[in-house]
Amino acid sequence: MTETCTYPIAHLHEFVRRVFMHLGVPKADAHQAADVLAAADLRGIDSHGVARLRMYYDMFQIGRINPTPQPTIVRELPGTATVDGDNGLGLVVGPWANRVAMDKADQVGSGWVSVCHTNHFGIAGFYVLEALKRDLIGFAMTNATKLVAPLWGTERMLGTNPIATAFPGLEEPPIVIDMASSTVAYGKIEIARRKQAAIPEGWAIDADGNSTTNPDALIEGGAQLPLGSDYAHGGHKGYCLATMVDVLTSVLSGANWGPFAPPFALRQETPGRSVGKGIGHCFGALRIDGFIDPDEFKRQIDDWIRTFRQTKPAPGTNGPLIPGDPERHAEAVRRTEGVPLLLPVVDNLRFLAKETGIPFE
Amino acid sequence: MTETCTYPIAHLHEFVRRVFMHLGVPKADAHQAADVLAAADLRGIDSHGVARLRMYYDMFQIGRINPTPQPTIVRELPGTATVDGDNGLGLVVGPWANRVAMDKADQVGSGWVSVCHTNHFGIAGFYVLEALKRDLIGFAMTNATKLVAPLWGTERMLGTNPIATAFPGLEEPPIVIDMASSTVAYGKIEIARRKQAAIPEGWAIDADGNSTTNPDALIEGGAQLPLGSDYAHGGHKGYCLATMVDVLTSVLSGANWGPFAPPFALRQETPGRSVGKGIGHCFGALRIDGFIDPDEFKRQIDDWIRTFRQTKPAPGTNGPLIPGDPERHAEAVRRTEGVPLLLPVVDNLRFLAKETGIPFE
Numbered sequence: 001m002t003e004t005c006t007y008p009i010a011h012l013h014e015f016v017r018r019v020f021m022h023l024g025v026p027k028a029d030a031h032q033a034a035d036v037l038a039a040a041d042l043r044g045i046d047s048h049g050v051a052r053l054r055m056y057y058d059m060f061q062i063g064r065i066n067p068t069p070q071p072t073i074v075r076e077l078p079g080t081a082t083v084d085g086d087n088g089l090g091l092v093v094g095p096w097a098n099r100v101a102m103d104k105a106d107q108v109g110s111g112w113v114s115v116c117h118t119n120h121f122g123i124a125g126f127y128v129l130e131a132l133k134r135d136l137i138g139f140a141m142t143n144a145t146k147l148v149a150p151l152w153g154t155e156r157m158l159g160t161n162p163i164a165t166a167f168p169g170l171e172e173p174p175i176v177i178d179m180a181s182s183t184v185a186y187g188k189i190e191i192a193r194r195k196q197a198a199i200p201e202g203w204a205i206d207a208d209g210n211s212t213t214n215p216d217a218l219i220e221g222g223a224q225l226p227l228g229s230d231y232a233h234g235g236h237k238g239y240c241l242a243t244m245v246d247v248l249t250s251v252l253s254g255a256n257w258g259p260f261a262p263p264f265a266l267r268q269e270t271p272g273r274s275v276g277k278g279i280g281h282c283f284g285a286l287r288i289d290g291f292i293d294p295d296e297f298k299r300q301i302d303d304w305i306r307t308f309r310q311t312k313p314a315p316g317t318n319g320p321l322i323p324g325d326p327e328r329h330a331e332a333v334r335r336t337e338g339v340p341l342l343l344p345v346v347d348n349l350r351f352l353a354k355e356t357g358i359p360f361e
Numbered sequence: 362m363t364e365t366c367t368y369p370i371a372h373l374h375e376f377v378r379r380v381f382m383h384l385g386v387p388k389a390d391a392h393q394a395a396d397v398l399a400a401a402d403l404r405g406i407d408s409h410g411v412a413r414l415r416m417y418y419d420m421f422q423i424g425r426i427n428p429t430p431q432p433t434i435v436r437e438l439p440g441t442a443t444v445d446g447d448n449g450l451g452l453v454v455g456p457w458a459n460r461v462a463m464d465k466a467d468q469v470g471s472g473w474v475s476v477c478h479t480n481h482f483g484i485a486g487f488y489v490l491e492a493l494k495r496d497l498i499g500f501a502m503t504n505a506t507k508l509v510a511p512l513w514g515t516e517r518m519l520g521t522n523p524i525a526t527a528f529p530g531l532e533e534p535p536i537v538i539d540m541a542s543s544t545v546a547y548g549k550i551e552i553a554r555r556k557q558a559a560i561p562e563g564w565a566i567d568a569d570g571n572s573t574t575n576p577d578a579l580i581e582g583g584a585q586l587p588l589g590s591d592y593a594h595g596g597h598k599g600y601c602l603a604t605m606v607d608v609l610t611s612v613l614s615g616a617n618w619g620p621f622a623p624p625f626a627l628r629q630e631t632p633g634r635s636v637g638k639g640i641g642h643c644f645g646a647l648r649i650d651g652f653i654d655p656d657e658f659k660r661q662i663d664d665w666i667r668t669f670r671q672t673k674p675a676p677g678t679n680g681p682l683i684p685g686d687p688e689r690h691a692e693a694v695r696r697t698e699g700v701p702l703l704l705p706v707v708d709n710l711r712f713l714a715k716e717t718g719i720p721f722e
Contacts, residue, residue, distance in 0.1 A: 077470030079440040080651030109438030110471045110645075114652050137613075150681035153672035157681075167608050175608070177601040183594055200593045209675040227588060227595045232561045233544055234588045238595075240538040240684045241602075247528050247536070251661045252498075252652045258668060275664065284471075290441030291475050291613045300612045303636065307619060311514035314570040320511035320518075323601045 004340035012050050012339060013038045015349065015360055019053060022356045023060040024067035025089065033091035036122035039129070041339045044330030045178075047187035048123045050341065054348040055265045056089065057355075062266070065089055065119055071096045078108045082253050083115045087278055090121030090142070098127045098140065098283045105136050105285035112284045114253035117277035120144065120264050124164035125178035125327065131285050132168050135294055139284035140164045141245045145268055146259045148182045148242060149223035151235040154209030156223045157259045160186060161245035166324070168288075170298035172305045176324030181241040182224045189215050189224070202229035248282040255280030365701035373411050373700060374399045376710065376721055380414060383717045384421040385428035386450065394452035397483035400490070402700045405691030406539075408548035409484045411702065415709040416626045417450065418716075423627070426450055426480055432457045439469045443614050444476045448639055451482030451503070459488045459501065459644045466497050466646035473645045475614035478638035481505065481625050485525035486539035486688065492646050493529050496655055500645035501525045502606045506629055507620045509543045509603060510584035512596040515570030517584045518620045521547060522606035527685070529649075531659035533666045537685030542602040543585045550576050550585070563590035609643040616641030 013034045020030035041049030059065045069088025073081045081100050085093030097115045104111025121127075124140040131138025144159030164178040183203050192199045193215035206212040207221035218224065226238025250257035255276045262279060263270055288294045305322050313319035334340075341349075353360035374395045381391035402410030420426045430449025434442045442461050446454030458476045465472025482488075485501040492499025505520030525539040544564050553560045554576035567573040568582035579585065587599025611618035614637075621632045622640045649655045666683050674680035695701075702710075714721035 075652060077648060077651040079466075079472075080470035080648060082652045105440075108469045108471075109441035110469075110473045111440075112471045112647055112651075137609075149675070150669060150672060152675045152678040153669075153681040154675050155673045157669060157672055165605055167612070175604065177605055179595075179598040179601050181598075183589070202594050205675070209673070227598050228544070229594055233563050233590055233594070234540075234599075236682070236684075237540040237542075237588050239681070240540050243536065243684055244526055244538055247662070247665070248498075251528070251658060251665060252649070254653060254657075257661070257665055275661065286473055287438060287441060288613070290438040290473075291436060291443045292615060296615075297612060300618070300636065301608070304608070304612060304618055308511060308514075308518060311511060311518055312516045312570070314510070314513045314515050314566070317513040320514040320600070321597070323597075323604055 003343050005343070005346050006338040006340045008338050009038055009042055009334065012041060015353075015358065016050060016053055018358045019057065019352055019356055020089075022358060023057065025092070026068060029089070029092045032095055033089055036091040036095065036126050039126045040123045042331045042334050043123065043125065043327035044334070045123050045125075045327070046342075047185060049339075050349060051345045052120075054352060057352055058266050059119070059264075069093060073100065079104055079110050079112065081113045083113055085115055085118030085278065087117050088119070090119040090279075090281065093118040094121035094127060094281055095130070097281060098130060098138070101283040102131060102134055102136055102138070102285045105287050106134070109287045109290035110285070113282070114248060115281040115283070116250070116253035116255035118255070118279060118281055120279070121281055123178060124162045125166075125176055127283060128164045128166040128176065128178070132166050132174055135168070135288055137286040137288060138164075138166060140281070141249050142281045143246050143249045143255070143257065143261050143279050145261050145263045147186060147224050148226055149205060149209075150239045151226060151231060154205065154207075154223070155259070158226075158239075158242040158246055159261055160224070161242040161249075163241065163245060167301050168298055169301040169305060170295065172302045173328055174324060175301065175305065175322060176327065178327070181227055181238050181245060183227055183229055183238065184224070186224065189218055193219060202233070245282075250276065250280030252282065253280045364704050366704070366707050367699040367701045369699050370399055370403055370695065373402060376714075376719065377411060377414055379719045380418065380713055380717055381450075383719060384418065386453070387429060390450070390453045393456055394450055397452040397456065397487050400487045401484045403692045403695050404484065404486065404688035405695070406484050406486075406688070407703075408546060410700075411710060412706045413481075415713060418713055419627050420480070420625075430454060434461065440465055440471050440473065442474045444474055446476055446479030446639065448478050449480070451480040451640075451642065454479040455482035455488060455642055456491070458642060459491060459499070462644040462646045463492060463495055463497055463499070466648050467495070470648045470651035471646065474643070475609060476642040476644070477611070477614035477616035479616070479640060479642055481640070482642055484539060485523045486527075486537055488644060489525045489527040489537065489539070493527050493535055496529070496649055498647040498649060499525075499527060501642070502610050503642045504607050504610045504616070504618065504622050504640050506622050506624045508547060508585050509587055510566060510570075512587060512592060512600045515566065515568075515584070516620070519587075519600075519603040519607055520622055521585070522603040522610075524602065524606060528662050529659055530662040530666060531656065533663045534689055535685060536662065536666065536683060537688065539688070542588055542599050542606060544588055544590055544599065545585070547585065550579055554580060563594070606643070611637065611641030613643065614641045
């Protein structure tokens with residue numbers, strides 16, 4: 001059993017907001033950024049919540065992130081835009097650009113926004129949940145520091161490049177999809193390493209391109225594999241998905257694509273070449289009533305969910321989940337019982353409390 | 362070595378066109394449908410070309426497909442539409458609806474069209490290649506007869522639900538992505554069955570939901586697995602992709618979603634319930650110049666392609682391919698040397714020649 005300390009979400013949100021303000025981020029932006037990190041902690045995506053605050057802090061300290069960005073639309077049509085994030089926090093630039101996409105969808109039915117000159121934006125799922133509040137189907141993608149090899153490659157060339165979308169039900173909770181295009185999240189490999197445990201075949205290769213079950217071999221110069229792992233199981237498809245995300249987020253916006261995406265953490269290698277500005281995101285939004293009566297759509301989604309819940313279970317399982325179930329269950333528990341944090345994460349927050357003078361406990 | 366006969370693509374195109382016309386399809390529509398099937402045969406996607414003509418023929422013969430559809434826009438905004446395909450050939454309705462999406466993108470920058478009351482539309486890649494001709498980034502998806510189990514399910518609930526998109530280069534050929542959301546194409550399992558060969562673990566489950574390497578076990582009541590295969594390797598992600606395609610194509614348009622998608626071939630089971638009209642497609646289009654100067658975009662795509670071609674190869678490989686390479690190579694060969702067809706496919710075409718009086722050889 002791993003040791004944890006548990007904190008109310010409001011407590012974590014407040015601490016994050018104050019740390020960002022200490023770093024020069026305006027109050028409203030700091031609040032927005034805290035909302036995005038809190039969404040990750042609530043939904044059980046522990047790698048993307050307050051566990052990352054120290055990394056954001058370090059990047060601010062060395063001047064890599066602009067605390068007072070003025071995002072701008074540098075090119076647009078009624079249903080498209082490119083946003084320059086002015087090197088702001090992705091947690092601030094992302095929500096800003098997502099609103100542009102949603103406003104455009106409100107106007108003409110569909111809005112797509114590609115974003116350059118930005119930084120890591122938290123969980124992709126946050127953005128599509130925002131779209132649901134406006135009766136829109138949202139899409140969110142981002143590229144990220146290289147970690148994944150293309151099928152038949154030995155080098156890290158792509159990020160874990162996630163895709164998210166969500167569909168509202170009427171009486172049922174929404175279908176929420178938020179998935180990396182790699183076989184697994186990097187966090188799962190870090191957990192195995194901490195436990196000195198082997199990882200399954202198909203997750204990673206070592207620095208020579210050979211399949212490995214040793215998490216150290218990945219971390220020391222190896223690479224993650226794309227969803228599908230090998231050719232026989234569709235590893236080319238995960239590579240295709242990562243490529244799609246890379247182009248829509250970063251080639252389309254003028255950001256750094258592929259292996260040139262700048263690092264998120266100090267310990268990561270800085271690419272030798274720059275082909276654009278910052279990393280890239282892409283947001284899409286579709287008005288449901290541009291296609292179908294929204295209530296009819298939601299009734300059908302309810303029916304879809306109930307139909308799939310009745311699928312005959314595979315042996316040894318309770319049957320299929322609906323996308324978004326695990327995160328919704330986590331949120332229900334954590335809203336009342338608090339967010340459990342691993343001790344190394346707590347230590348990082350205590351370090352930040354000491355550095356900034358903002359009380360943590 | 363499997364025996365084949367080889368035919369010039371023009372010969373196959375002409376035969377397909379005349380068979381569709383014999384079935385009452387107007388000349389322009391028959392030509393369009395032949396274009397879509399020919400694209401599959403040229404690009405080496407043998408399962409989706411003339412190999413399917415017999416199935417289309419059978420469906421026409423029993424009145425399941427309308428030879429003279431009048432597709433209509435039943436709801437729209439400047440950047441969205443729902444199209445009712447009037448139960449026409451997907452090979453005719455698909456290109457019609459794709460043009461609506463592209464026209465909307467021309468007008469406002471992004472156009473998204475969901476289509477109900479349609480039938481199988483051939484290869485998804487055809488539609489995004491059409492978008493490239495108009496300097497648009499296209500997206501194409503379709504649902505299909507159930508064949509794939511959701512992760513942790515034992516029943517067929519979803520089709521192989523493909524996604525396609527393409528990005529143009531300036532001097533380099535385009536990146537073309539066209540992938541099913543299942544681990545493998547159904548055709549690969551049929552090939553293994555014909556050879557009495559085992560299939561890899563991770564492709565399929567038997568009727569009891571257990572992993573199987575016997576292709577017969579899949580065909581006799583089993584199911585294919587989603588991309589990722591099992592939970593450890595991201596099978597929930599393939600299930601999420603198939604879900605996204607199912608909702609965007611079929612819930613959004615009012616078509617039959619999930620297990621209720623009507624069958625494509627006579628031997629397939631007819632669902633006990635109907636929740637909409639026909640199957641569903643979804644087409645998207647984005648104007649590149651709504652985001653970035655198109656020449657700059659294409660130069661960056663060239664750079665992307667050249668960068669990825671230089672990836673250090675994995676042991677025993679020649680290094681990563683660029684998405685679309687295999688299909689482009691097939692097309693280069695087949696345009697000059699002709700399309701090799703397996704003898705059972707040739708037999709089907711001879712059968713159709715006899716039935717219709719249209720000469721095949």
